[in-house]
Amino acid sequence: MNPYAQGGWSNAYNPNAVNSQPSGTSPLYGALPYPTPSSTAPTFLTFIFTPLDGTILNSLVMGPQSKTYFRINTDSISSGFSIIQNPTLESVALIEWRSHPIVEIRNIVSKRSTSQLLALSSDNTHRVMELRGKKFRWTPSEGYIRLYSTGVPNPQLFGRISQGQNGVVLEVTTEAVHIGLLEVCITSALLLMSGRNID
Numbered sequence: 001m002n003p004y005a006q007g008g009w010s011n012a013y014n015p016n017a018v019n020s021q022p023s024g025t026s027p028l029y030g031a032l033p034y035p036t037p038s039s040t041a042p043t044f045l046t047f048i049f050t051p052l053d054g055t056i057l058n059s060l061v062m063g064p065q066s067k068t069y070f071r072i073n074t075d076s077i078s079s080g081f082s083i084i085q086n087p088t089l090e091s092v093a094l095i096e097w098r099s100h101p102i103v104e105i106r107n108i109v110s111k112r113s114t115s116q117l118l119a120l121s122s123d124n125t126h127r128v129m130e131l132r133g134k135k136f137r138w139t140p141s142e143g144y145i146r147l148y149s150t151g152v153p154n155p156q157l158f159g160r161i162s163q164g165q166n167g168v169v170l171e172v173t174t175e176a177v178h179i180g181l182l183e184v185c186i187t188s189a190l191l192l193m194s195g196r197n198i199d
Contacts (some may be wrong), residue, residue, distance in 0.1 A: 042157060042173040049168040049189065056168050056193050057082055061186060070186055084186060093187040101198055105187055108180065114191055114198040131184075138188065145192055147176075147185065161189045168193045 047069060049059045061070035070092065074082040084093040095114070096102040104111040109131070118127040118138065126139040128150070135150040136158070144160040158181060159172040170189045172182060191198050 042175065044159075044171040044173055045177065047170045047172070047186070048164065048166060049170070049193070051167055055195075056190060059167065061170075072190060082190065084183075084190065092183050095187070095191065097196065101191075101196065103187065103191065105183055108184060109187075118188065118191065118198060120199060138192070147181075147188070159185045161192060163193070 045064055047061050047063045049056050049061055049072070052058045052060065055074075057072065057074040059072045060068050061072065063069040068087060070087075071085045071089070072082060073085070074080060074097075076097075080097055082095040082097065083091055086092050091106065093103065093105040101114045102111060103109065103114050103117055109117060118129060120127055121137075126137045129136040129138070137148050137150050139146050139148065144162050146157060147159040148155040148157055156175075157173065158176040159170065162169045162171075168189055170185055172185050176182065176185060
């Protein structure tokens with residue numbers, strides 16, 4: 001059994017995100033805290049996928065201040081589509097469940113197979129994402145699936161996924177939100193923790 005088929009791998013930079021002024025970034029930017037330059041340890045924001053019918057495929061994603069940040073609706077558990085919507089019910093991402101699933105994340109990831117977005121490494125130890133010239137990896141470790149940057153001397157931790165008592169838990173750094181990775185991490189958590197084969 002493929003250990004990575006229990007969820008999803010995904011990550012991309014927001015094309016509108018800039019380092020100096022985040023104009024045109026995710027509508028959630030500014031609603032969430034961002035660390036000062038003096039911060040040394042990453043600050044995590046926690047999102048909990050609260051199942052509406054016992055599965056992550058139909059769930060509410062609750063974030064800081066117990067607000068609903070995303071809704072996930074799947075029209076058919078055995079096949080069909082999963083849609084991730086933001087608080088204003090705009091579609092953020094779409095997954096088409098088929099023998100080789102297809103994923104698209106609005107303004108971030110063009111339509112492609114999940115196995116292309118979250119490519120399993122040759123040694124089956126992690127999944128690799130390459131987005132806008134940046135490389136990342138999702139690696140299982142100590143009860144988490146952790147998201148790191150790669151191809152740099154000191155890989156940076158951007159987030160981690162785990163199974164909590166009340167649902168799947170996604171923790172992302174404020175830096176990940178700042179550079180436009182939140183929607184990618186939400187989609188990745190859905191894919192990786194869906195129980196579906198994403199290859």
